[in-house]
Amino acid sequence: MINLFDIQKARETIQDTIHTTPLMTSKQLSEKCGNKIFMKCEHLQKTGSFKIRGAANKVMHEARHGAKYVTAASSGNHGQAVAYIAQQLGIKAKIVIPEDAALPKIHAIRAYGASIEKCGTTSTERIPRAKEIAEKENGVFIPPYDDPYIMAGQGTIGLEILEQMEHVDMVLVPVGGGGLISGILTAIKESKPCVKVIAVEPEIANDTYLSLQNKQITSIGGSSTIADGLRTSQPGELTFPIVQKYVDDIVVVSEEEIRGAFTFILERMKQLVEPSSATVVAAAMYRKLGVENKQIVSVLSGGNVELGKVEDYIL
Numbered sequence: 001m002i003n004l005f006d007i008q009k010a011r012e013t014i015q016d017t018i019h020t021t022p023l024m025t026s027k028q029l030s031e032k033c034g035n036k037i038f039m040k041c042e043h044l045q046k047t048g049s050f051k052i053r054g055a056a057n058k059v060m061h062e063a064r065h066g067a068k069y070v071t072a073a074s075s076g077n078h079g080q081a082v083a084y085i086a087q088q089l090g091i092k093a094k095i096v097i098p099e100d101a102a103l104p105k106i107h108a109i110r111a112y113g114a115s116i117e118k119c120g121t122t123s124t125e126r127i128p129r130a131k132e133i134a135e136k137e138n139g140v141f142i143p144p145y146d147d148p149y150i151m152a153g154q155g156t157i158g159l160e161i162l163e164q165m166e167h168v169d170m171v172l173v174p175v176g177g178g179g180l181i182s183g184i185l186t187a188i189k190e191s192k193p194c195v196k197v198i199a200v201e202p203e204i205a206n207d208t209y210l211s212l213q214n215k216q217i218t219s220i221g222g223s224s225t226i227a228d229g230l231r232t233s234q235p236g237e238l239t240f241p242i243v244q245k246y247v248d249d250i251v252v253v254s255e256e257e258i259r260g261a262f263t264f265i266l267e268r269m270k271q272l273v274e275p276s277s278a279t280v281v282a283a284a285m286y287r288k289l290g291v292e293n294k295q296i297v298s299v300l301s302g303g304n305v306e307l308g309k310v311e312d313y314i315l
């Protein structure tokens with residue numbers, strides 16, 4: 001378990017490496033939602049997603065303990081974040097990506113100076129490979145969410161929100177493996193427990209929803225949701241107990257609702273965010289929260305979108 005102090009320490013560690021991201025509002029969106037909506041703009045974060053917070057906290061910790069080499073298994077935001085922070089610290093990184101990874105993602109990882117190895121098409125193949133490389137070459141494997149330093153790094157978003165908002169009633173957080181929400185929950189519930197924290201998942205990637213219902217970690221098969229950052233098949237061993245302990249509620253949104261929110265954010269607010277981030281706006285837009293006239297923060301977790309896919313995402 002992590003605690004508030006771990007998150008405060010993480011903040012000191014990473015604050016010169018990351019942006020304190022702004023909060024954005026939209027009158028039109030607030031009217032549509034029947035609540036005052038604020039968006040925490042992690043799509044404007046270094047590397048285009050919040051993942052740099054956890055990656056920076058973890059890799060800096062390992063570097064202090066002598067690590068000269070790190071590996072990760074992700075073609076997405078986590079891979080880019082690990083590549084970026086390793087380059088900043090002058091240590092080597094190898095990112096294991098799927099055979100079918102999209103070119104723009106490969107280019108982004110290369111641009112951050114990491115080397116790449118292709119392996120299989122699923123994380124079941126990639127993760128053991130990235131661990132194996134780390135072991136053989138005296139490096140450290142950096143997990144995407146189920147790690148105390150990663151979780152504490154992501155939790156720094158919670159501290160920022162509480163400082164930036166004089167009054168906040170509710171925070172909406174998208175859930176994949178649960179690193180982001182477990183950090184934010186710890187930050188908020190251990191300093192201002194009256195603030196509600198609501199988890200949001202795609203209906204067709206509802207592993208955390210089912211796990212909460214079953215009161216134990218429950219695995220779904222793969223998912224084809226357009227919210228590709230939320231496709232994890234089950235919550236983490238370390239993240240789930242925190243979600244179970246602190247989360248106020250979990251709501252699910254359909255693929256069509258995700259696309260509706262994506263379209264609104266792009267067309268009206270001129271922001272390009274990932275479908276994973278559109279989920280939290282969808283929860284408010286399609287009135288899944290059961291509250292009115294509240295001050296609600298939606299965490300826009302990332303903005304790394306392949307432009308060729310935008311057409312599939314709009315409604």
Ligand SMILES: *Cc1c(COP(=O)(O)O)cnc(C)c1O
Pocket residue numbers: 049051077078144145174175176177178179180181229230232274276277301302303
């Ligand atoms: C990783 C990611 C998530 C989910 O975060 P977890 O820590 O896995 O729950 C949400 N949105 C984006 C954009 C991500 O990259």
